[in-house]
Amino acid sequence: MPLKQVETPYPLIDADPHFRRVVSNFRRSDYATWAGATAAFPGAIYLMELFDPTRPKKGLSSALRLSTFLGLTGGFLFAYQRSSFRFWGWRENEIEQAREKAELAAGIKPYGTDPSQSDLTPFMQGVAHRNSVFSQLKFSVLPWFNFANHGYHKPTESSSE
Numbered sequence: 534m535p536l537k538q539v540e541t542p543y544p545l546i547d548a549d550p551h552f553r554r555v556v557s558n559f560r561r562s563d564y565a566t567w568a569g570a571t572a573a574f575p576g577a578i579y580l581m582e583l584f585d586p587t588r589p590k591k592g593l594s595s596a597l598r599l600s601t602f603l604g605l606t607g608g609f610l611f612a613y614q615r616s617s618f619r620f621w622g623w624r625e626n627e628i629e630q631a632r633e634k635a636e637l638a639a640g641i642k643p644y645g646t647d648p649s650q651s652d653l654t655p656f657m658q659g660v661a662h663r664n665s666v667f668s669q670l671k672f673s674v675l676p677w678f679n680f681a682n683h684g685y686h687k688p689t690e691s692s693s694e
Contacts, residue, residue: 540624546629547686549666551645552619552678555613558620558629565613570608575600610672617669651682658683 539545547554578600582593589596619626636643648658659680668677 539621543619543622543626544630545620545622545687546626546633547620547643547646549662549683549686550617551643551682552645552680554621555616557644558632559612560616563615566607566615567605567612567667570611571601571604574604574607576686583632591636597599610676613678614669614672624659645679646684646686647682648684653681657681659685 559694570644578596579670617623618624619629631668633640633643651658653661658681662685663677663684664679666680668675668679671677
């Protein structure tokens with residue numbers, strides 16, 4: 534199934550980037566966003582408790598631990614989504630373009646783009662692609678990542694099944 538052509542303000546690098554590739558391209562701003570969300574969630578719980586105390590019997594420790602975990606998870610998903618937007622060309626992506634050009638010039642295939650390294654059949658590679666393409670837009674429903682090597686990454690490289 535060919536990829537849909539989408540007009541983007543910046544060049545498309547990869548329409549369905551592999552998990553490792555997205556995480557390895559996190560910028561400092563992504564890590565700052567992740568850390569900010571991790572700190573903001575328990576901070577908000579603590580501030581709400583200061584202004585309108587509930588006076589739990591065992592204290593706030595369990596609520597703060599849970600809110601820290603939720604902030605950590607939500608912050609990671611938000612940072613992952615920001616990095617994915619750069620691969621899709623929805624945000625400025627000069628650093629990622631330069632990195633990809635340097636890898637290709639060195640003869641290194643970007644991780645997740647070589648279907649010959651996959652244990653999946655071509656049909657299952659297509660299924661994996663269809664399940665994970667643009668899944669970063671649906672993180673609020675179900676966090677889903679691309680862990681499969683397949684050849685469906687750019688509209689010019691895709692082929693119909």
